[in-house]
Amino acid sequence: MENLKSFDELTFLDNFMFQCVLRNPRLCKHLIEKILQISVKELHYQEFEKTINLGLASKGIRLDVYVRDEQGRVYDIEMQCTQFPQKGLAKRSRFYQSMIDMELLEKGEKYENLNASYIIFICTFDPFGRNLPMYTFTHCCEEENTIKLKDGETRLFLNSKGSENARDPEIAAFLRYVDGKAAEGEFVRSLDQEVQFVKSLEKVRREYMILSDEIRRRQEEAMAKGMAQGMAKGQSAFVKRMLARGKSIQEIADGLGLSADEIRTLAEMEES
Structure with missing residues (x-):
């Protein structure tokens, strides 16, 4: 940041x-x-x-x-x-x-x-x-x-x-x-x-403070989005490994505490 x-x-x-x-x-x-x-x-x-x-x-x-x-x-x-x-x-x-x-x-x-x-x-x-x-x-x-x-x-x-x-x-x-x-x-x-x-000029000082707060907010949102994307990629890789080992979608869902539809979405994620 x-x-x-x-x-x-x-x-x-x-x-x-x-x-x-x-x-x-x-x-x-x-x-x-x-x-x-x-x-x-x-x-x-x-x-x-x-x-x-x-x-x-x-x-x-x-x-x-x-x-x-x-x-x-x-x-x-x-x-x-x-x-x-x-x-x-x-x-x-x-x-x-x-x-x-x-x-x-x-x-x-x-x-x-x-x-x-x-x-x-x-x-x-x-x-x-x-x-x-x-x-x-x-x-x-x-x-x-x-x-x-x-x-x-x-x-x-x-x-x-x-x-x-x-x-x-x-x-x-x-x-x-x-x-x-x-x-x-x-x-x-x-x-x-x-x-x-x-x-x-106090008016300009306030303008810069508002701008700085907005920049920080956008940086935090971008960081949170990046972390979420990273976590999803990790889960996707794990799901694909488990499927390759013969685990069923329901078994993986039960192990991760996710729904079967969420597991299917992770399995279909493309690697980047």
């Missing part, structure tokens, strides 16, 4: 605090502008920890920070503290992009109306091992890389371990902060002050 931090232990790297801090439009806007080197006049928040689930049979996603600017450009900003197996993070970003595109393109709308989108992963590790402060991916032609696809899709991965190679001093300070160093510079100090401000 996952050990949840107390509210006072939360840092900018924790998803809950990360989302709360970037609810401040001034800080979120400045971070986007510094990372992408673009100008943004105004941000419109779509949802905090937005969930996109396109169907009962499809896998859904939860986005940390999902915003749109006055030009319709969409930004998904994710704090990534867990390192995936090789290509895992790249595939995850691909899936996020596809889900966002599916939601953006309403039924019957033309493909050319797809919004420009930016998926930004802020990583506490070097995702590609080249010690770059930032890895930016857009589509270009392999035969002639000056030919750009220009489909409006950009995926970026920030590397907190590559701060010494960042040209922009504010980005370098931000990466050091994500890497656990002290807050330096006006912008990063503003982020850190926002963390402290959020911690002073």
Whole structure:
């Protein structure tokens, strides 16, 4: 079972605090502008920890920070503290992009109306091992890389371990902060002050406590379900051994204190 931090232990790297801090439009806007080197006049928040689930049979996603600017450009900003197996993070970003595109393109709308989108992963590790402060991916032609696809899709991965190679001093300070160093510079100090401000809000503290209780409840339910499944598998294996030895269903039922129908169900369970 996952050990949840107390509210006072939360840092900018924790998803809950990360989302709360970037609810401040001034800080979120400045971070986007510094990372992408673009100008943004105004941000419109779509949802905090937005969930996109396109169907009962499809896998859904939860986005940390999902915003749109006055030009319709969409930004998904994710704090990534867990390192995936090789290509895992790249595939995850691909899936996020596809889900966002599916939601953006309403039924019957033309493909050319797809919004420009930016998926930004802020990583506490070097995702590609080249010690770059930032890895930016857009589509270009392999035969002639000056030919750009220009489909409006950009995926970026920030590397907190590559701060010494960042040209922009504010980005370098931000990466050091994500890497656990002290807050330096006006912008990063503003982020850190926002963390402290959020911690002073009783409403947010209660929100985190409710969320933590819900997470614990789900973990306990999952653990209980797992134990029940494990017990059923054990009983199934025992029933099959007894049947193989010539015991009747009723004899096994009497021995285990179960009904004959329950023994039949256990006998029919498939091994996994």
